[in-house]
Amino acid sequence: MDFSFTKEQELLRNSIEEFCKKEVDPYVSKWVKERSFPRDLLKKLSNIGLTGMNIPEELGGSPLDNVSQGIVAETLGRHELVAPIFLTIFGFARLLPFIVDDEVRGEVIGKLLRGELLIAGAFTEPGCGSDAAAITTKAEKLGDVYRVKGEKAFITGAPIADVFIASVVTGSSDKPHRNISLLLIEANRRGVEPYELESMASDLKGEFGGVIFDNVEVPVGNLIGMENLGFYLLMEEFNILRVLIALSSLGLAERCLEEAVKYAKQRTAFGQPISRFEAVSFRLAEHWTKIQCAKLLAYKALWLADNKKPYMAEAAAAKWYGCEEAFSTVNDVIQTFGAVGYTKDYPFERIFRALRGLLIGDGTSDIMKLIISRLLFGKGYSP
Amino acid sequence: MNIVVCVKHVPKCAEAEIRIDPTGRDIEKHGLVYDINEWDDYAVEEAVRIKEKFGGSVTVVTVGPEEANSTLRKCLARGADNAIRVYDPKLVGSDPYVIAKVLYKVIKNLQFDLVLTGVMAEDDGSATVGPMLAEFLKIPHATMVKKIELKDHKAAIVHRELEGGLMEVVEVKLPALFAIQTGINEPRYVSILGIRRAMQKEIKVLGLKDLSLDESEVGYAGSWTLIDKLFVPPAEKVCQYLKGSPEEVATQILGILKSRGLF
Numbered sequence A: 001m002d003f004s005f006t007k008e009q010e011l012l013r014n015s016i017e018e019f020c021k022k023e024v025d026p027y028v029s030k031w032v033k034e035r036s037f038p039r040d041l042l043k044k045l046s047n048i049g050l051t052g053m054n055i056p057e058e059l060g061g062s063p064l065d066n067v068s069q070g071i072v073a074e075t076l077g078r079h080e081l082v083a084p085i086f087l088t089i090f091g092f093a094r095l096l097p098f099i100v101d102d103e104v105r106g107e108v109i110g111k112l113l114r115g116e117l118l119i120a121g122a123f124t125e126p127g128c129g130s131d132a133a134a135i136t137t138k139a140e141k142l143g144d145v146y147r148v149k150g151e152k153a154f155i156t157g158a159p160i161a162d163v164f165i166a167s168v169v170t171g172s173s174d175k176p177h178r179n180i181s182l183l184l185i186e187a188n189r190r191g192v193e194p195y196e197l198e199s200m201a202s203d204l205k206g207e208f209g210g211v212i213f214d215n216v217e218v219p220v221g222n223l224i225g226m227e228n229l230g231f232y233l234l235m236e237e238f239n240i241l242r243v244l245i246a247l248s249s250l251g252l253a254e255r256c257l258e259e260a261v262k263y264a265k266q267r268t269a270f271g272q273p274i275s276r277f278e279a280v281s282f283r284l285a286e287h288w289t290k291i292q293c294a295k296l297l298a299y300k301a302l303w304l305a306d307n308k309k310p311y312m313a314e315a316a317a318a319k320w321y322g323c324e325e326a327f328s329t330v331n332d333v334i335q336t337f338g339a340v341g342y343t344k345d346y347p348f349e350r351i352f353r354a355l356r357g358l359l360i361g362d363g364t365s366d367i368m369k370l371i372i373s374r375l376l377f378g379k380g381y382s383p
Numbered sequence B: 001m002n003i004v005v006c007v008k009h010v011p012k013c014a015e016a017e018i019r020i021d022p023t024g025r026d027i028e029k030h031g032l033v034y035d036i037n038e039w040d041d042y043a044v045e046e047a048v049r050i051k052e053k054f055g056g057s058v059t060v061v062t063v064g065p066e067e068a069n070s071t072l073r074k075c076l077a078r079g080a081d082n083a084i085r086v087y088d089p090k091l092v093g094s095d096p097y098v099i100a101k102v103l104y105k106v107i108k109n110l111q112f113d114l115v116l117t118g119v120m121a122e123d124d125g126s127a128t129v130g131p132m133l134a135e136f137l138k139i140p141h142a143t144m145v146k147k148i149e150l151k152d153h154k155a156a157i158v159h160r161e162l163e164g165g166l167m168e169v170v171e172v173k174l175p176a177l178f179a180i181q182t183g184i185n186e187p188r189y190v191s192i193l194g195i196r197r198a199m200q201k202e203i204k205v206l207g208l209k210d211l212s213l214d215e216s217e218v219g220y221a222g223s224w225t226l227i228d229k230l231f232v233p234p235a236e237k238v239c240q241y242l243k244g245s246p247e248e249v250a251t252q253i254l255g256i257l258k259s260r261g262l263f
């Protein structure tokens, strides 16, 4: 067994870290203070090839294997990469090569590679989330267009997205999973009405919201993958995205932990550094341990995926355990800092709020356990 | 324009806790993160920019153990064409004079119009390898270079950054060696494609024999200087009270910051 990353992967981590130190760290608190969404960051990420990570070379991309993407996710996560950009480059970009029409595909991927495309994934609806096949947004085929009607809610980046990838009902079989297709819907089409939702972590303008599709006409060439098989494509893409989300939150939690370790050595109480109280140091030692466990699990899931082996249970485990652990770490980091960690002078309160959302978004922790249980117990014995 | 850039793989000490090792002559290296010397980063970028404008090639050279390959790969990912690493265990303990001599032995066999180095290395701060290497190569040199304008393949106009914000402009005959100051450019970020390109290139490794160097000429044996002692000076706290109107105090603070190079 070899746990080392390749030289190429080490250079990748080092390069992304360097990029973030110069292009992200100095600006994050300013973005938050001004609530301004850093669109130019997408452009800068495209300059180093990161918007093309999930695009094949023949379409102009600079593809990376899943483990390498894990490294990128962990590193960008360390530096609080904003969610809409994260989901665009690590998640939804994966679906663009499946766009049916050559011209549409070429144009959209071109924009992505130039850093001019923010994608929102519109799957959840006011009436259903975990039960993703229960959607009611309909796409009726009328000649060479689909007419889309419905509402999607709790969508990352909805108010600022250039395009939506939406799950829509196109079929009428008795199996709901077999009726769903994915459509690329440009935000500037008539009848697309995005709106903003304030959440506990929408620090930046347009970070969270919903969208109404009011009889939007979409060319049939905007179909992604095969008609009525969109659900399966989506689940496959979520499997990987989940692990990358886990790694990004673990990267962030680990950085917070490093700050807490430094602080605990400097801060004194009752005549000694607080790190000398076991209550303080053990708590951080425990989180360090759990973060390492979670990262190993996440990288294993990605390694399995790269080696074309089943990885669904590992991916689900990495998501719930990794995101819960990241959240719990930051909670204790705030505890380590005391009151000052609770103020907005430090980033921890904002990170705490952001990480909370990841126990719900992209599949709740319960749904992850459901996936594991089904694989563990089999049909007839699982929830 | 064929350009050779000398780069060093150094421990990043600025953000780390530094401890002196038991010999008392070096720092504890364990646990430190290594990367390209900051000055060299600018030198590589400058070389790649010149190459992109005038054609030619960029060769990066380092003296160091296998771990230094990561620094060379980074240079290749940024656009360097060739990489050479010199190593022999006997090189341990080499002072700047020996390093300059080793670099000379490598570079004298290469075709070059320009040799770039950083002004100094972050770790030992000696700032002497560049000028000594130029002497070995018998070519002119300029240090603290903040701008390079190539007139033709025969001469360059360089701007040198002097103390107190002064700039000196000199014309230098080529081939020449320039020791590059930080801030001469904005080094590019490494891209995924750059990394891919870098991984396809080979790093040429040379030993003492390849350079016709004898063990006695390198390491502690060949060095002219030897570190006697390394220590952390005791911290002194000096509290300086500034007097005057807010405007006067502000001016004084600015003066202090400038004099310490913080502004």
Ligand SMILES: Cc1cc2nc3c(=O)[nH]c(=O)nc-3n(C[C@H](O)[C@H](O)[C@H](O)COP(=O)(O)OP(=O)(O)OC[C@H]3O[C@@H](n4cnc5c(N)ncnc54)[C@H](O)[C@@H]3O)c2cc1C
Pocket (backbone or CB within 6 Å): A087, A120, A121, A122, A123, A124, A127, A128, A129, A130, A131, A153, A154, A155, A156, A157, A357, A358, A360, A361, A362, A363, A364, A365, A366, A367, A370, A383
């Ligand atoms: C920060 C954030 C970002 C998001 N971004 C997007 C986005 O970009 N695009 C998008 O489409 N959606 C997005 N969502 C929505 C997200 O995907 C859904 O919230 C999630 O799938 C859960 O659905 P729900 O909120 O409808 O909860 P429900 O499905 O109604 O679940 C409510 C509760 O019941 C539990 N539960 C439900 N079913 C089961 C079961 N079978 N077994 C056990 N427990 C169960 C859940 O775990 C949860 O605790 C985002 C959500 C958040 C918080």
